[in-house]
Amino acid sequence: MTHHSPPERNTHQIWNERYLLGNTPWDTGITPPELYELVESGQLRPPGVTLDLGCGTGTNVNFLARLGFTAIGVDLAWRAVAMARYKAWVAGLPPLFFVGDVAHLPLAGIQASFALDMGCLHSLSGEQRQRYVHSLASLMRCDGLYMLYGFDQAPEAGHDDRGFAPDEIAARFAPHFEMLWQRPSMQGDHPVAWYLLQRR
Numbered sequence: 001m002t003h004h005s006p007p008e009r010n011t012h013q014i015w016n017e018r019y020l021l022g023n024t025p026w027d028t029g030i031t032p033p034e035l036y037e038l039v040e041s042g043q044l045r046p047p048g049v050t051l052d053l054g055c056g057t058g059t060n061v062n063f064l065a066r067l068g069f070t071a072i073g074v075d076l077a078w079r080a081v082a083m084a085r086y087k088a089w090v091a092g093l094p095p096l097f098f099v100g101d102v103a104h105l106p107l108a109g110i111q112a113s114f115a116l117d118m119g120c121l122h123s124l125s126g127e128q129r130q131r132y133v134h135s136l137a138s139l140m141r142c143d144g145l146y147m148l149y150g151f152d153q154a155p156e157a158g159h160d161d162r163g164f165a166p167d168e169i170a171a172r173f174a175p176h177f178e179m180l181w182q183r184p185s186m187q188g189d190h191p192v193a194w195y196l197l198q199r200r
């Protein structure tokens with residue numbers, strides 16, 4: 001019998017509480033230059049389906065919908081999803097948002113041409129990360145692009161510390177994705193990295 005352990009029981013409560021209290025420093029409402037660059041380079045062109053994993057209040061889903069993509073956003077926190085839907089409604093945009101766990105995506109039959117993850121994968125456990133990679137690979141069309149952003153994990157970090165090292169990303173995604181580039185960067189005094197991968 002296969003046994004799927006659910007995400008830590010109160011993970012969604014923790015994220016919901018952060019949205020309730022406005023303790024969401026990542027929620028800038030700004031689409032990052034890295035995503036603009038991808039569009040401007042011509043590598044990412046509508047039409048097509050896009051996925052934003054851990055989409056928060058939907059800034060980048062709305063950006064992609066505005067470009068003409070069928071843009072889908074998923075987040076564990078219903079408060080974030082409610083805010084995302086409201087922002088899309090105010091902007092007159094038609095993206096789709098749903099509450100869900102990126103390690104168990106309740107989607108089938110989608111062949112996304114682009115997926116984005118800004119700050120979600122890096123907070124998952126190793127087991128969740130593994131399921132996430134399989135789930136994402138099954139939802140992306142061949143040649144589809146996947147842009148990832150997350151905290152670096154220092155080599156001396158403990159088991160429970162979040163973040164990921166470039167080697168981990170290369171190894172986890174290698175069976176399904178080719179690494180196109182990775183760019184180390186800094187967020188304040190915290191090392192972070194951007195990655196662009198392509199579904200084989």
Ligand SMILES: C[S@@+](CC[C@H](N)C(=O)[O-])C[C@H]1O[C@@H](n2cnc3c(N)ncnc32)[C@H](O)[C@@H]1O
Nearest residue numbers: 015026054055056075076077101102118119120
């Ligand atoms: C740091 S925030 C980034 C949000 C958004 N990507 C942005 O840049 O504004 C991480 C987001 O991932 C969501 N999240 C965390 N674990 C998740 C999971 N297992 N499935 C879906 N979303 C999750 C949180 O609710 C939160 O909205």
